[in-house]
Amino acid sequence: MSANLTFPKGGVHPPELKGLTEKLAIEVMPLPDELELILGQHIGAPCTPTVKRRDEVSEGALVAEVTKGLGVPLHAPAAGSIKALGSSAHPLRVSAPSITIKTNPEAAPATWEVQEDWRQSTPEELLKKVHDAGIIGIGGAGFPTHVKLKPPADSPVDTLLLNGAECEPYITADHRTMLEKAEEVVEGGKILLKILGIKTCVIGIENNKPDAITAMSSAVAAATEAGFDIRVVALEVKYTQGSEKQLIQAITGRKVPSLALPSAVGVVVHNVSTTRAVRDAVVLSKPLIEKVITVSGRGINRPANLLVKVGTKVSDIVEFCGGVKPDLARIVLGGPMMGFAVSTLDIPVTKTTSSVLFLTEDEIDSRELSNCIRCGWCLEACPMGLEPKEIGIYVEAGRPEDTAQFGVFDCFECGSCAYVCPAKRPLVQFVRLAKMKAKR
Amino acid sequence: MWNVSVSPHVRSNESVDKIMWTVVACLVPPLLLSVFVFGVQVLLITAVSVISCMAVEAISQKLLGREVTVKDGSAALTGMLMAFVIPPGVSFLIPILGAVMAIYIGKHLMGGLGYNIFNPALLGRAFLLATFPVAMTSAWLPPLTDGAIFTYLSSGVDAISTATPLAVLKEQGMLAFREAFGSPAEVYPSFFLGWRPGCIGETSGLLIVLGGIFLMYKRYITWHIPVSMLGTMAVLTWIFGGDTLFSGDPLLAVLTGGALLGAFYMATDYVTSPSTRTAQLVYGIGIGALTVLIRIKGGYPEGVCYAILLMNPLSSVLDGWFKPKRFAPPAGGEK
Numbered sequence: 001m002s003a004n005l006t007f008p009k010g011g012v013h014p015p016e017l018k019g020l021t022e023k024l025a026i027e028v029m030p031l032p033d034e035l036e037l038i039l040g041q042h043i044g045a046p047c048t049p050t051v052k053r054r055d056e057v058s059e060g061a062l063v064a065e066v067t068k069g070l071g072v073p074l075h076a077p078a079a080g081s082i083k084a085l086g087s088s089a090h091p092l093r094v095s096a097p098s099i100t101i102k103t104n105p106e107a108a109p110a111t112w113e114v115q116e117d118w119r120q121s122t123p124e125e126l127l128k129k130v131h132d133a134g135i136i137g138i139g140g141a142g143f144p145t146h147v148k149l150k151p152p153a154d155s156p157v158d159t160l161l162l163n164g165a166e167c168e169p170y171i172t173a174d175h176r177t178m179l180e181k182a183e184e185v186v187e188g189g190k191i192l193l194k195i196l197g198i199k200t201c202v203i204g205i206e207n208n209k210p211d212a213i214t215a216m217s218s219a220v221a222a223a224t225e226a227g228f229d230i231r232v233v234a235l236e237v238k239y240t241q242g243s244e245k246q247l248i249q250a251i252t253g254r255k256v257p258s259l260a261l262p263s264a265v266g267v268v269v270h271n272v273s274t275t276r277a278v279r280d281a282v283v284l285s286k287p288l289i290e291k292v293i294t295v296s297g298r299g300i301n302r303p304a305n306l307l308v309k310v311g312t313k314v315s316d317i318v319e320f321c322g323g324v325k326p327d328l329a330r331i332v333l334g335g336p337m338m339g340f341a342v343s344t345l346d347i348p349v350t351k352t353t354s355s356v357l358f359l360t361e362d363e364i365d366s367r368e369l370s371n372c373i374r375c376g377w378c379l380e381a382c383p384m385g386l387e388p389k390e391i392g393i394y395v396e397a398g399r400p401e402d403t404a405q406f407g408v409f410d411c412f413e414c415g416s417c418a419y420v421c422p423a424k425r426p427l428v429q430f431v432r433l434a435k436m437k438a439k440r
Numbered sequence: 441m442w443n444v445s446v447s448p449h450v451r452s453n454e455s456v457d458k459i460m461w462t463v464v465a466c467l468v469p470p471l472l473l474s475v476f477v478f479g480v481q482v483l484l485i486t487a488v489s490v491i492s493c494m495a496v497e498a499i500s501q502k503l504l505g506r507e508v509t510v511k512d513g514s515a516a517l518t519g520m521l522m523a524f525v526i527p528p529g530v531s532f533l534i535p536i537l538g539a540v541m542a543i544y545i546g547k548h549l550m551g552g553l554g555y556n557i558f559n560p561a562l563l564g565r566a567f568l569l570a571t572f573p574v575a576m577t578s579a580w581l582p583p584l585t586d587g588a589i590f591t592y593l594s595s596g597v598d599a600i601s602t603a604t605p606l607a608v609l610k611e612q613g614m615l616a617f618r619e620a621f622g623s624p625a626e627v628y629p630s631f632f633l634g635w636r637p638g639c640i641g642e643t644s645g646l647l648i649v650l651g652g653i654f655l656m657y658k659r660y661i662t663w664h665i666p667v668s669m670l671g672t673m674a675v676l677t678w679i680f681g682g683d684t685l686f687s688g689d690p691l692l693a694v695l696t697g698g699a700l701l702g703a704f705y706m707a708t709d710y711v712t713s714p715s716t717r718t719a720q721l722v723y724g725i726g727i728g729a730l731t732v733l734i735r736i737k738g739g740y741p742e743g744v745c746y747a748i749l750l751m752n753p754l755s756s757v758l759d760g761w762f763k764p765k766r767f768a769p770p771a772g773g774e775k
Contacts, residue, residue, distance in 0.1 A: 009767070014450055169450065245767060255768035330443045341444035357449075365451040366443065370509065371554035373456055376715030385766040389715070407766060415448030422454040423554075429446040 004207050006236035007246040010383035012416045014169050014239055014337065016208060020296045020303040021172045026180055028307045029320050035077055035311030036088040036348035037063065037099045042136040043143050044070035049099055055082045059110035060287050063099055072134040072144050074099075077289035077309035079107035089347040091333050091340035098348070101311065112284040123195045126282055130195070133281030134288045134351070139163060139174070139242070139271030140334055142352040145278065148270065149195050151263035157196055161251055162189055164205040164212065164272040165235055165242030168335025171355045173292045176305045177273050178205065178212040182219035185272050188279030190228050192270060199229045203272070204251050206241055207234040239337060240383050240414045244269050258410050273354075288351055295321050299328035299358030308349055314356055315345040330364050332357040337415045370423045378417035378427060384410045388417035392430040400437035408434045456553075459660055460513030463705070466651035467520050473634050473644045477583045478528035479592040482640045486523035488532045492539035493519030500548035514553050518542055521561035521705060524641025525698060525745065526568060529579030529592065534572055538564035558752045559712045562745050569745075580604055580637040602637045606697045606741035614683075624689070631695040642698040652704030664720040665713060665727075666703040670694050672728025680736055697742030699731065706744070712752040719758035726751045 040046035047064035057063060057076040064074035080103040090096035118126060131146040151157045162185070166174040178185060189201045203220070205213050217232045235241050235250055245256045247269060254265040262269055270278075273292065280286040289310055296303045301322030308317065314331065318324055332339040333353050349356070378388040386407035394403050411431045418427040474482045497515035501508045522538050542564030550556040569576045581592060582602045605627075609617045621627050621636065630636055634644030642648070655661045674690035681688025694700060707713060707727050714723050727747045734743030 009765070012452075014448075014452075257768045258766070258770040260770070330445075330449060332447075332449050334447075336450040337448040339447055339449065341447075341449060343444050359449060364443075364449050365453075366445075367451075367455065370456055370512065371552060373459075373514075373554050373710045374715055375459070375710040377454075379715055379764050382764070383767065385764045387764060410767065413447070419448050419451050420454070421451070422456050422459055424451065424455065426446055428448065432446070 004234045004236040005204070005250040006238055006241065007249045007383060009385060010381055010416060011238040011240055011246070012381050012419050013237070014419060016237070017169045017296075018172050018175070018208065020170065020298075021294050021305055022175055022209075024172075024176075024303070024305050026176050026292050026305045026307050029309075029312065029317070031078055031103050031105065031309065032312050032316040033103060034083065034313070035080075035101045035103060035309055036313060037074055037077070037101065037311045038088055038090060038348060038350055039064055039074065039097045039099065041074065041142065041310075041351045042071055043141070046097060047071060047074050049085055051082050051099065053082050053085060056080075057082065057101065059107070060289060063101075070144055070147060072131055072136055072146070073287075075134055075287035075289050076101060077311050078103045079110075080104045089342070089344050091342050091347065112280070112286040114283055115285050118191055118194070118282045121282075123197060126191060126195045129282050129285070130278055133277075133286065135274065135277050135281055136288070136351055137271055138274050138277060138288070138291055138351050138354070140338070140352050140354055142350075145270065145274060148268055149192065151196075151261075151268060155261075155263040156266060157263050157268050158198055158200060158266045159252060159268075160189065160192055160196060160198060160201040161247060161267060161269045162201060162203040162272050162275055163242055163244075163247055163269055164203055164209075164216070165247060166209070167206060167237075167239045167242040168337055168339075168354075169239075170296045170357055171294045171335050172296075172305055173294045173354050174272050175209045175212050177276055177292050178209070179215050181276055182212075182215040183223065184276045184279045185216065186219045186223050186230065187283065188275035188277075189230055190223070190225070191278055191282050192268075192275060193228055193230075196268060199227055201228070201230040202251050203230070203232045204235050204241075204247055205232065206237045208237045240416065243383065243412060243414060245412075246383050258407075291349075291351060291353070293349060293353055294355040295358075296355060297332075297358040297360070298363055299325050299331075299360045301325060310351055311348045313346060313348050314342070317349070317356055318345060318358075324358055325360065327360045328358050329361040329366075330359045332359060336363075337419065338413065365424070367424045369425045372423055372425060375422060377420045377422065381416040381420045383414065383416065384412070386411055388427040388431065391434050392425050392427050395430040395433050400434040401439050403434040403438045408438050411435075456514070457512045460517050462658065462660065463655065464513060464517050464520055466654055467517075467524065467641065467705070469651065470524070470634075470641050470644050470647040471520075473647055474528070474640050475589060477634055477643055478581050478640065479584060479589045481592055482523075482528045485526070485528065485530065485532065485535055486520065486640060489523035489526075489535035489539060490516050490519030492536045493522065493543050496539045496543040497548070500544045501552075504548055504552075506548075506552060509553065512553070515543055518547070518560045518564070521641075522564045524701060524705075525561065525565045525639050527576065527579040528581050528640050530572070530575045534568055534575060537571070538568045541567040554711055556711055558749055559706055559709050562706055562749050565745050566749060577607075578603075582637055583635045583643075585635075604637050604697075604741065605631070605692075606735070609692075610735070610741040624692075628691060628695065631692075638696075639698060642701045645695050645700045648700045648704055652700075655704070655708075661704070661708040662717070662720070664717050665707045665724040668721045668724030669703045669707055669728040669731075670699065672725045673699060673731055676729060676732040677735075680732065693732070693735075697731075697735070698744045702727070702731075702744035702748055707748050707751075712755055714755045714758045714762070716759055716762050716764055718762035719755075722758055722762065723751055723755060726754065
């Protein structure tokens with residue numbers, strides 16, 4: 001194994017705090033009474049329900065279909081009856097249309113068995129299975145996976161990267177998946193290679209997960225097969241190592257141009273947990289109905305790595321994990337750097353939720369912002385070489401439309417700038433405002 | 441309902457207050473040394489300067505209807521730095537007037553913390569130099585050698601004022617300088633340690649450099665501005681600073697006239713200096729070159745103050761010229 005790879009410019013080192021859950025094996029959470037399936041789980045238009053109230057559904061049955069634009073279908077995570085076609089709390093949109101399923105505790109859980117040898121299928125058949133199983137990027141982006149597997153004809157792809165960096169603090173869901181399901185991740189990688197029609201796959205893992213690196217390396221070695229060139233590389237521990245452009249640069253040295261897709265430099269990136277979901281979709285014909293999430297933070301009594309059904313409400317997770325502590329101050333869906341704070345426990349997990357964090361006052365930072373002192377720390381921290389301080393000053397001065405010159409459209413809102421800012425300026429918020437108003 | 445806000449939800453424990461008060465703390469050792477060199481009145485002058493700056497900040501913010509942020513330490517730092525660049529024998533009125541100029545006009549009328557174009561402490565000094573030219577250029581005190589730090593308090597300072605090394609060098613030449621301060625072998629150590637006439641805080645090169653190194657260790661400042669400024673001064677002084685070309689004394693140039701204080705504490709002021717590394721190097725070179733130009737051709741012996749004030753407004757221009765390198769431009773070049 002070579003030295004730890006990394007991207008050269010920017011990045012920050014927030015405390016990792018993975019010790020709360022990294023040694024805990026994935027637990028299966030018992031089926032909750034109700035599941036709420038948000039129709040817009042992916043990037044693109046929300047799905048349209050194919051069921052109506054009081055319909056009985058079996059586990060894995062189709063409940064919503066794509067009717068326009070880009071997207072993937074939605075399936076019933078468990079057997080039960082449709083209780084309502086209404087709306088649910090949503091971390092970003094406040095409320096979003098959803099399907100509520102009253103689960104049937106009597107129904108036997110579905111058994112997902114190996115269907116057939118995927119090696120006999122054509123790439124088109126495999127791609128259709130990925131789409132039909134409702135697979136999207138479950139590391140957080142939510143981009144439909146089948147779309148990423150069909151790169152534009154004018155940019156041929158030669159390398160598949162599997163993202164096991166998991167650079168956000170606290171989260172250990174990918175870590176545990178790689179450790180406990182290494183063979184499945186590797187098999188998923190082979191399926192992706194077959195769909196893409198290429199042979200090179202590199203799995204990047206931050207070196208704060210040596211056990212996962214070992215497990216994945218052994219799984220790769222055990223699955224050696226002609227036509228598949230798969231290897232594991234260790235990455236330096238640095239936030240945003242797991243961001244697509246930084247990961248590609250760290251591993252291949254290639255730079256994805258501004259506003260372009262990774263396929264522009266011949267690369268496709270998939271998260272390791274997404275890869276495992278692809279394997280389940282193809283090998284077991286199992287749709288994406290459950291996922292591993294990390295429940296962590298000092299505000300929850302029993303931190304855990306849980307396998308939960310999509311649509312499980314945070315309130316049920318709290319109950320299963322022994323309740324919250326009295327000094328709980330903030331609940332975050334996703335990581336502490338890029339996740340979304342939510343105002344209610346009555347909010348369902350989606351396919352893209354990688355963690356639910358229960359943070360106490362001393363874990364978060366609620367200090368008020370002050371004026372920008374132009375220290376330039378944000379320039380040093382930004383992995384994209386942007387000028388967050390100027391974007392903030394322009395937005396405050398009422399000129400968000402003039403911020404394109406500082407690279408606002410290249411910003412992927414990693415929060416490194418706001419993390420280091422000594423004046424505690426909400427630079428990500430300024431950027432989001434600027435993006436709405438700036439002229440391209 | 442829970443506390444919601446935009447990501448990131450975790451942030452580093454650095455803060456403006458922490459930075460400002462750390463820099464203030466780094467200035468305490470040179471101040472204490474100054475008490476031993478010039479007597480306890482420098483402590484009083486510094487206290488008056490710091491308290492006036494903080495009071496003017498609070499009053500200005502009240503007057504302008506802004507939030508009072510005097511606890512963030514930025515006004516205290518300005519007060520400390522302004523005291524460091526005035527002579528030890530001035531009256532207490534001088535730092536009070538300087539504080540009004542530095543904080544009210546130089547900072548809050550410009551928009552408050554972060555929006556001032558000029559370094560407030562140096563603006564205060566420039567104002568005092570123009571309004572009290574005699575006191576500001578003659579109230580120097582010879583160093584105390586007997587540890588009698590209350591001497592000047594009881595006797596008054598008018599009768600015993602002396603001249604600074606650079607003034608002697610500029611006005612009377614090297615021969616007079618040697619006579620007053622000794623041979624180079626004697627001068628360098630005493631100047632580096634601080635036993636020579638000068639402004640309150642600029643005498644001890646050693647303690648100022650140590651403070652600067654600590655700030656670099658804390659990553660509050662980087663080497664770019666101090667090294668480029670002092671390096672430029674040394675090279676240009678060596679070339680042009682002597683009677684013939686290549687005969688100037690570069691070491692003397694950086695040890696005198698507040699060059700070290702200016703390089704580590706004034707030119708590195710976040711608000712009034714550029715943010716990108718390349719811009720900082722150009723900025724430092726500019727300050728070094730202007731300082732030498734003023735010392736050799738100008739009317740003032742020291743030059744650092746005006747060189748920094750002249751470069752301050754160019755900071756944002758330099759930042760515009762030397763932008764950070766983007767990750768990758770769009771395919772087909774920038775629009």
